[in-house]
Amino acid sequence: MIVAAALCPSPPLLATKLTGRADILPDLRTACTAATRHLLAATPDVIAVVGAAQETATWNPDGRLDLSAYAPLAGGHGKPGLPLALGIGALLLDEAGYAGPRILHAIDESASPADCLRLGRDLAAAAPRVALLAVGDGSTRRGPAAPGYLDERAIPFDDAVQQAVRVGDMVALGGLDPDLARDLMATGRAAWQVLAGAFTGARPATEITYAADPFGVAYLVATLT
Amino acid sequence: MLMGDVEPRPLRLGKKQFPPEQLLVMAIVNRTPDSFYRPGDTWDTGAALDRVHAAVAEGADILDVGGVPAKPGPEVTVAEEIRRVVPLVAAVRAAYPELVISVDTWRREPARAVCEAGADLLNDTWSAWDPLLANVAAEFDAGLVCSHVGTLTPRTRPFRPYFTDVMADVADRVLGLAERAVKAGVDPARIVIDPAHDFGKNTWHSLELTRRLGELTATGWPVLLSASRKDFVGETLGVPVEDRLAGTLAVTTVGAWLGVRIFRAHDVKATRQALDMVAAIRGDLPPARAVRGLA
Numbered sequence: 001m002i003v004a005a006a007l008c009p010s011p012p013l014l015a016t017k018l019t020g021r022a023d024i025l026p027d028l029r030t031a032c033t034a035a036t037r038h039l040l041a042a043t044p045d046v047i048a049v050v051g052a053a054q055e056t057a058t059w060n061p062d063g064r065l066d067l068s069a070y071a072p073l074a075g076g077h078g079k080p081g082l083p084l085a086l087g088i089g090a091l092l093l094d095e096a097g098y099a100g101p102r103i104l105h106a107i108d109e110s111a112s113p114a115d116c117l118r119l120g121r122d123l124a125a126a127a128p129r130v131a132l133l134a135v136g137d138g139s140t141r142r143g144p145a146a147p148g149y150l151d152e153r154a155i156p157f158d159d160a161v162q163q164a165v166r167v168g169d170m171v172a173l174g175g176l177d178p179d180l181a182r183d184l185m186a187t188g189r190a191a192w193q194v195l196a197g198a199f200t201g202a203r204p205a206t207e208i209t210y211a212a213d214p215f216g217v218a219y220l221v222a223t224l225t
Numbered sequence: 226m227l228m229g230d231v232e233p234r235p236l237r238l239g240k241k242q243f244p245p246e247q248l249l250v251m252a253i254v255n256r257t258p259d260s261f262y263r264p265g266d267t268w269d270t271g272a273a274l275d276r277v278h279a280a281v282a283e284g285a286d287i288l289d290v291g292g293v294p295a296k297p298g299p300e301v302t303v304a305e306e307i308r309r310v311v312p313l314v315a316a317v318r319a320a321y322p323e324l325v326i327s328v329d330t331w332r333r334e335p336a337r338a339v340c341e342a343g344a345d346l347l348n349d350t351w352s353a354w355d356p357l358l359a360n361v362a363a364e365f366d367a368g369l370v371c372s373h374v375g376t377l378t379p380r381t382r383p384f385r386p387y388f389t390d391v392m393a394d395v396a397d398r399v400l401g402l403a404e405r406a407v408k409a410g411v412d413p414a415r416i417v418i419d420p421a422h423d424f425g426k427n428t429w430h431s432l433e434l435t436r437r438l439g440e441l442t443a444t445g446w447p448v449l450l451s452a453s454r455k456d457f458v459g460e461t462l463g464v465p466v467e468d469r470l471a472g473t474l475a476v477t478t479v480g481a482w483l484g485v486r487i488f489r490a491h492d493v494k495a496t497r498q499a500l501d502m503v504a505a506i507r508g509d510l511p512p513a514r515a516v517r518g519l520a
Contacts (some may be wrong), residue, residue, distance in 0.1 A: 011519060013515075013516060013520060015520040020513055021512070021514070022513060022514035022515075070519065147518075
């Protein structure tokens with residue numbers, strides 16, 4: 001069963017080696033680290049990281065983000081790099097000092113809500129005490145300066161996600177429209193629905209610790225218990 | 226190649242040690258009324274000190290103080306040179322205990338006086354015209370720039386210089402001077418070599434030296450590039466001295482790419498930016514801030 005969960009976004013800039021000499025969004029990094037520690041504090045048997053990628057697959061738990069894909073001189077690690085969301089999740093676990101068992105599970109970014117919910121239920125059943133880190137982002141189209149430019153539907157979409165998380169409404173999360181999410185470049189949709197599946201039938205207590213769009217992408221950090 | 230590539234030598238100037246990948250800006254501060262660029266700009270002591278403060282704020286690693294212009298002109302006696310330079314060196318040393326201070330001089334008496342006032346490096350632009358300059362550097366554990374001027378005597382202009390191979394001539398001279406300096410007791414880690422663009426050379430020679438700077442840097446000795454707003458830039462681009470910054474920065478960039486470590490400059494801020502850009506391209510300096518495409 002799920003003993004704790006967290007939501008974190010997946011901008012590459014969370015990897016400090018990629019941002020140069022400046023300290024970029026330290027408050028976001030602090031929130032992500034605290035959310036990851038929330039998982040460790042629940043003393044799970046395993047931490048499952050879920051994030052969207054091109055296809056649904058499990059990845060080697062030793063995998064890491066290949067920073068050289070983003071900054072060629074940053075150096076690789078000699079292993080096949082994880083998809084971004086899983087890589088950021090692995091990085092957050094590393095930074096929190098977690099060395100225990102981990103499951104790295106990618107979910108097809110276009111997976112149906114039903115498939116996402118099913119994966120969530122399966123992950124919850126992976127061990128007596130499972131902690132889940134769902135890694136993904138909200139809309140990328142929140143304004144003219146945003147990476148995805150402006151889509152008027154972006155802010156209502158992100159507000160709905162935030163409200164569902166705030167009140168622990170897993171049914172609402174599970175009901176997010178995949179087509180709308182794709183239009184809004186909201187890469188977190190599938191991972192959030194996996195989270196909703198993991199909490200099937202429950203209404204977790206939640207705390208949102210970061211919700212902002214400093215670069216036009218909606219970042220949401222939250223803990224669930 | 227003049228000789229096989231060797232590891233870059235350590236560089237110690239004043240109290241500091243500089244790693245090979247660090248690109249250093251040497252800011253020019255003239256205590257002269259008649260230098261070629263902005264003559265008299267920092268003739269006044271107060272103006273010279275203001276220039277020092279600005280250069281430090283803009284990222285200068287080294288100051289190069291000069292009291293005698295390179296070009297021909299009214300005689301500057303030893304006593305006058307000392308009067309011009311020593312008080313400024315002393316004032317800078319008092320204001321910046323760690324800053325590397327170089328003095329552009331070719332005579333042993335001013336050299337000794339500035340070392341006593343706290344100078345760290347003797348920039349012997351006139352290529353050991355005074356053979357005892359190295360001994361002064363050795364005596365004070367100061368650094369020494371070993372340069373090439375062909376057959377010139379101080380404060381003269383080149384007249385029809387020619388070389389079978391200008392880079393070979395330069396390398397022969399500066400490496401020979403470096404060896405002599407070591408024998409005279411100068412700390413090898415405080416020796417810098419300088420091809421001295423424009424000094425005893427025509428524009429073609431200086432362009433050739435720029436193109437082949439890699440041969441000098443491959444010797445391992447730290448190389449100083451002194452090209453700021455010089456005539457070879459002006460002739461190449463057909464522009465007057467006030468319009469030579471872009472050309473200077475191009476020379477600077479090529480030099481940095483080829484391994485030059487010290488850049489003598491009038492325009493500290495622009496030079497600092499050009500060198501930081503090269504350092505980032507090489508992978509030696511991360512960008513100040515990288516967010517584009519990473520959000």
